[in-house]
Amino acid sequence: MYPADLLKSLELVHSTRERRMAESLLRLEEQQRNELLKTYHPDYKDAAFRNLRVGANKGDRVTHEFADLLESFSDLDHARINLQPEFTTDVLVLGGGGAGVTAALFAESLGARVLLATKLRLGNSNTIMALGGMQASVAEEDSPLRHFADTMIAGNFAGSASLVKALVEDGPHIVKWLLDIGVNFDRNVLGNLATKKAGGLSAPRILSIGDHTGLNIMKVLKDEMRKSSRIELLEFTPAVELTTDADGACNGAILYDLGRRRHLAIQAKAVILATGGAGRLHNQGFPTSNNFGATGDAVVLAYRAGAGIEGMDSFQYHPTGVMFPDHMVGVLVTEAIRSLGAHLVNGNGERFVNELETRDLVAAAIIREVEGGRGVRTPSGKIGVWLDIPVLEELLEKGMLKKRFPSLFKQFRRVKIDITKRPLLIYPTLHYQNGGILIDERGESTVSNLFVAGEAAGGIHGRNRAMGNSLLDIFVFGRRAGLASAERRFAVPGSLSLNHVTRYYDRLKSLRISSVAKSPTLFPEFIVDKL
């Protein structure tokens, strides 16, 4: 329930609704777009970045949060750890979200033995939280080429054309695979897959399962994982370091058993890093929509092993993160709400950006309003703007919100806010790591036998990811990494070493870097700010 002063601001939202419904806001011209991003988007705030002093991407601009992790030491006593492997497997998958499970399933399908280790419970990941949907060009008026063009343009042409080609061409095949294993994408009356539009898309291309798309896919994937005895699972066992052979190729990892509080070495013929992104690093103090485990471990581990990275100065701030009530700050409101025509309204009751602009532009516009003093303040001092969701019931039909957004409806029913009647206070929330570890079309990094899939991988989304491309990305590159890594199962992995870590530390020491940060982070430090 909203407190009195927010209710007062809400009155303005309600009273201006009719007027706003008659308005149509122009899309921004190229120059306006550039200006808006440069002035307000967090990626352009120079003070938040610095250049890396070590490693394969020495000199590259990255966020302070990542530079701190990459220029630091680990808790692991690398000189004393027992490197005798406790397990040997063909393919070691690190990460139990959509990318990891997909990789495991496809590696297994070629006959590889798979060990999947994950920090939390299997499936606890950002995949489960993917609300709005997945892109795939299945509509009549659409094509993989259109999907290609939209993705390249959304990413400001910073994405790799060959990776984007892989993404869009595999799209329809991935949909077929998901249907085959029992995923129930929404259909229309003709039995066609229902497709929706989204910001920056030139054709309706979003497939969804209500507003809990990722959850319903992940449930099926987890169930599917249990069918084979060739896949072994280690939960609550995060990876803390990769291992390499004498030539520097990856041949396993050091895991940490959270329950037993001890390390264990795993030897594998190929390793797939699929541990997701880094929202819980809270860049520049932003709230995040990410799950508890999203602490950027993949980039840290791969970088120490010598892998090249890309675009680690580009993050997606999803425009609509919850700002009230306090315990829900950062929680995502799906973009589907804006795609359908919900208004963004500032403290003066005005719309201030065409809501169908790409995510980076809408986020920048919201920050502009708040910094310009046109935001709305909560009792605890947080500031946001209104997302007028109830307007959808008037624009479309009464009762549609409960029917099409059951998950969102329930999330707010718990805190006694009825989204069919009340707008939500929102502000950009750290959502996605646009860059990551460089991969080729098979999913392999610049380190031999080290594959990467999902949010941890870079080069696909350029400087801004379009809605629905991450859910597709995890299956496309999870599958590719799984298949390619399984082909390495006849190789003989050399003995495990952490020589790459020693070399990396030597370089840090020679630069007089003696950081107090420990990486990988594994779990965020929680400072409850209400105390």
Place this chain on the structure above:
Amino acid sequence: MLTIELEGRKIKVPEGLTVIEALWDTGHDVKRGIGCLSGLCGACTVAYLEAGAQRVKFGLGCQTVVAEGMNVIMLPYFPSRMARYDMESMTSPLQELADHYPELATCNDCKACNICPEWIDVAGFVKTSREGGYESTAEKVMGCHMCGLCASRCPKSIAPQYVGLYIQRSCARQRPIPPNLAKRLEQMAVLAEDSEFAQVAALNQAELEVYCRKILDS
């Protein structure tokens, strides 16, 4: 400050914390049972008794704000039997439901399972499952995040969440392939666009921009 009973221990915590924040604040290093922190994944289920109340309630630890006199524990897992099967090898999985989950037939509709933190009508979908109303079951379990609280209440040890998932998958597999997808896959099989993509590979950055904008204008 509020006084609550947390994991069986009487303790003072600041106002406004969720159960999980209260656990962290009081030195419980909780990792198991923490997931999305957004009320979506079902990892952090809790059981609690409100001050003066008689009935135990259930909820999600990341979305339940503690109140004066609350008595709360985490209940992140409950052992329930889960069938093992390879769905792709079955021709009509719905007919095999009773083989995989025979206990479903023992349900006497006591409705004890209706404690879902997502307000799913669990007893309702268990009933439709028993009676063969599979599509209706599949519809009802869409919001299920498999927390398993319902199974913890069942005197017959039925695991409604797993039964629901089995039916959801079976129904989805029975549907014919969507015509629009079939058509796209057919088009792609003749490789018309592959030569287009070969062109794309040869373009430099500026040409690529022009090319992409041209596609969208067509």
